[in-house]
Amino acid sequence: MAEQDIINARKEHLKWLKENSIELYPVKSGKSENIAEIKEKFEKSGESFDASVSGRVTAVRLMGKAAFAEIFSGGNKIQIYIKRDDVPDDFNIFKKTDIGDFANVSGFVFKTKMGETTIHVKKFTFLCKSARPLPEKWHGLKDEEQILRKRYLDILTNEHSRNNFVSRSRIISGIRKFLDGRGYMEVETPILHGIAGGADAEPFKTHHNALDLELNLRIAPELFLKRLLVAGIDRVYELGRNFRNEGISTRHNPEFTMLEIYEAYSDCQGMMALCEELIKDAASRALPGEEPAINIEKPFLRIPVFEALKEKTGINFEGNLERGFLAETAVKLRIEFEKDASAAKIFENISEGILLDGVMEPVFLHDFPEEFSPLAKPKPATSTADRFELYMNGMEIANAYSELNDPVKQREHFMLQVEHSPHKDIDEDFLEALEYGMPPAGGLGIGIDRLVMILIKSTSIKDVIIFPQLKKK
Structure with a gap:
């Protein structure tokens, strides 16, 4: 009929x-x-x-x-x-x-x-x-676009899809329980930012009529959370939405869920241990009755970036980070990058393409260039930042570092950053907060959507975002 x-x-x-x-x-x-x-x-x-x-x-x-x-x-x-x-x-x-x-x-x-x-x-x-x-007499939607546009029918008629979001809820609930049980305080910081700080990304812009004020949807909550370290909240986290006016793919959605954690008197190594423990705990909860998506018994790999790149390519990148050199080297190594990519982005593509080729297990890449890490502390007597990124299935999941708390150096890093960015504003209020004193701390950011993707064995971020952004019909 x-x-x-x-x-x-x-x-x-x-x-x-x-x-x-x-x-x-x-x-x-x-x-x-x-x-x-x-x-x-x-x-x-x-x-x-x-x-x-x-x-x-x-x-x-x-x-x-x-x-x-x-x-x-x-x-x-x-x-x-x-x-x-x-x-x-x-x-x-x-x-x-x-x-x-x-x-x-x-x-x-x-x-x-x-x-x-x-x-x-x-x-x-x-x-x-x-x-x-109901679609096909209760047998579910088959067309991929219809599944995403009419997610309510997909969840209603597709048990697998429903279970994906039940698992997501279970993972997020477990993360909160994990952090709350270790004395971290959950907070909510502003979504509307006067200055788009805490990351290098293109923001969505809006206008507040009553205040006649140009605002941005936040690209990261980092600078507000660090203010709370100044305030004496020694263990703090936020689990919420970020917004970046950038591309859409199986790994990217313009609004996405991030977990950011800050701990006073910790450092990059402390965050690495916390990150591994948290993710193994989440993996154990994700799919009850099934084998976890990762080996929760085996320690995560650790790879130093400069050292490993030199070993694999014969090229010493330390001290050779000019954009022209990186672009030329990427071409020689057959690493793709966008025409207008920054030096930092080209270096990231080289690191991922060379060091993660064929590596599917969780791996910490650590000791990144200081000049590409404006919010991280440098390691003494080196040109590297005390920073790591976690990759799983070849995809970046987490980023962490020993937080820079020297207001003079932080200003210098911001000045260098704006030289190569279309966004020229510097968050003076944050710099003032640092001048009151921020304790040494470790900070960690985890992409929740990507983490859920991996833990439920999915291949697209659209499978784990309940209403992903789509093109206009």
Whole structure:
């Protein structure tokens, strides 16, 4: 039957319900118990009891004066049995109920001859009409674009997709529990920033009418979280959205979830240990009953960037970081980069292309160039920053360093940064905060969307962002 014919048939059912004074969208829906708990209780006791469930009708089998159907709620289904002789008026309403409609049923629990736990209906209440049929009669969406544009139908009809987001929720909840249990305080810092700081990225811009003020959606919460170290909050984290007006790919979405953690009196090594412990803990929670996506027993690899690059290419990059040299070297090494890429970005592409080729296990790249790490402390008597990046499946997951807390050096780094950036503003308020004294600290940022991707064994960030950004239709 064509979709429009199905819609027309539903309109006829709707008309009948109206003519018979059936409340189509009632305020109260009646008591609804958890389906999984009902089934578990019945399996344990084997004795019948009364139960009430509200949910979506997902299957109907009419058999003259009786019918079986399925009710779906909270990720679980239960069979119902309704008989005209028991509830003649309600049975007539049930016959006008379509797959996708919502209803409440009350009755007693029993087991059919086929061994199916079922509710024998003693009261059937109509709750909501589904004017459109569910995709492919409950078998789910197949077109990739439709899956993303109509995620509500994808989750409704695709158990795998639903489980992806259940896993994401479990991972994020576990991360909060992990950090809270170690004395970290969760905070919320501003989303609207006067100066887009804390990262080198293109911001989304907006305007505050009442204040006549140009603002940016934040690209990172880092500089506000460091202010809280100045404030005496020694262990602090934020788990929230960042926004960058850049490309979209299987690894990038313009709004994404980041975890940033700062700990006074720690350093890069402390953050490395924390990062590994946190990610192994998250991996153990991600897919209950399945093998974790990573080996949670094996220590993560550690690779020093300059040393490893020299070993693999024969080229000494330390002290040779001019853009022209890096671009020429990248071409020789067959490393791709965008035409307008900065020296830092070209170096990143070289490092990833050479050091991560074929490496799928978790690996810490550490000791990056100081001049490409404006917020990190330098290592004494070297040109490297006390910094690491974590890669998993060849994809950057985390970035961390010993935080620079010298206000004079921080100003110098900001001045150098703006020379090579279209964004010329320097956050003077942050520099002033540093002048009051910020304790030595370690800082860590983890891309939650990418982490979830890996831990649930997905290949696209769109699989783990519930409503990803899409092109206009």
